[in-house]
Amino acid sequence: MQPEPRFDTIVVLGCGVERDGRPSPALRRRLALAVRAHDARSDVPIIVSGGKRYPGGFVEAEVMRDVLLARGLPEALLRSEARSLSTRENATYTARLLDGSEVALLATCSWHLPRALACFRRLGVDAVPPPRSWWNTPPPTPSARAREALSRCLDWSITRFGR
Numbered sequence: 251m252q253p254e255p256r257f258d259t260i261v262v263l264g265c266g267v268e269r270d271g272r273p274s275p276a277l278r279r280r281l282a283l284a285v286r287a288h289d290a291r292s293d294v295p296i297i298v299s300g301g302k303r304y305p306g307g308f309v310e311a312e313v314m315r316d317v318l319l320a321r322g323l324p325e326a327l328l329r330s331e332a333r334s335l336s337t338r339e340n341a342t343y344t345a346r347l348l349d350g351s352e353v354a355l356l357a358t359c360s361w362h363l364p365r366a367l368a369c370f371r372r373l374g375v376d377a378v379p380p381p382r383s384w385w386n387t388p389p390p391t392p393s394a395r396a397r398e399a400l401s402r403c404l405d406w407s408i409t410r411f412g413r
Contacts, residue, residue, distance in 0.1 A: 255378045257294065257355035259348065260287045262318075263340050263366060264300020264310030265359065271308045273317060276359055281317050284357040286384045288323055296323065297347055297354075299331040299340040337362070341369035353378055 262284045266274035273281060284296055296318065300310025311332035318328060329347060334340040348354065353376045358366050363379055370377035 254290055254381055255355060256353055257287070257291065257378055258352040259294055259354045260284050260291075260296040260357060261340075261344055261354045261370075261377075262296065262298045262314055262357040263337065263362070264298070264302060264314065264334070265362075267302075267304045267308045267310055267313050269305055271304075271306055271313060273313055277310070277314070278317075280357050280359065281314060281321075283380055283384060284318065285321055285323070287355050287357060287380060288327075295327050295329055297329045297331055297344055299334055299344045301331070301333040301335055301339075301343075337366050338369050340366070341373050341375065345370070345373045345375050348375060350374070352376070355380055 262280055265277040265280055267277065268274060288294075288296065298311045298314035298318070300314065302310050304310075309332050311330040315328055315330055319325060331340070331343045331347060334343050344354075354370065356363065356366050356370065356377050356379060367377050367379065
C-alpha cells in the first residue's frame with residue numbers, strides 16, 4: 251500500500267462548469283479528490299483555483315467553494331483564487347497565496363497532473379500528487395490527450411521564449 255503523502259495545503263484546479271452552475275463531471279471528480287484529501291488531513295487549508303466565467307455568471311472557484319461547503323468542509327479552511335484562466339495561471343496566482351514552505355497536494359485529473367505539477371514546481375511550489383489509491387479518474391479521452399499535448403507545447407514555448 252502506498253503511504254499517504256505529506257501535504258500542508260490542498261489545491262483544487264478548475265475544470266468546467268455546466269450551464270446550470272453545477273460542476274462538470276471532471277470537476278466533480280477533482281472536488282471528490284479534495285474531499286478525500288481533507289478526510290486524510292482535516293486541518294489543512296484548501297485553495298480552489300479557477301477564474302473562468304460561464305454563462306449564468308458562474309465562476310469556477312465560486313462553484314467549487316459552494317460544493318465543498320455543501321459537503322460540510324469548514325469555511326475557515328477554504329480560500330479562493332478566481333483570476334486564473336489556465337493551468338499556468340492556476341500555478342502563478344495560487345503560488346502567491348502560499349508562504350513558500352508549504353507542500354501543496356494537487357487535486358486534478360490524472361491526465362492533467364504531469365503538466366500541473368510541472369507548472370507549480372516551475373514556480374518553486376513543492377507540489378505533490380495524490381496517492382493512486384485516491385484516484386477516481388477514467389482514462390482520458392482522445393480530445394483530452396490532444397489538448398494536454400498542445401498545452402504542454404504552449405507551456406514549454408512560453409517558458410522558453412516568454413509571452
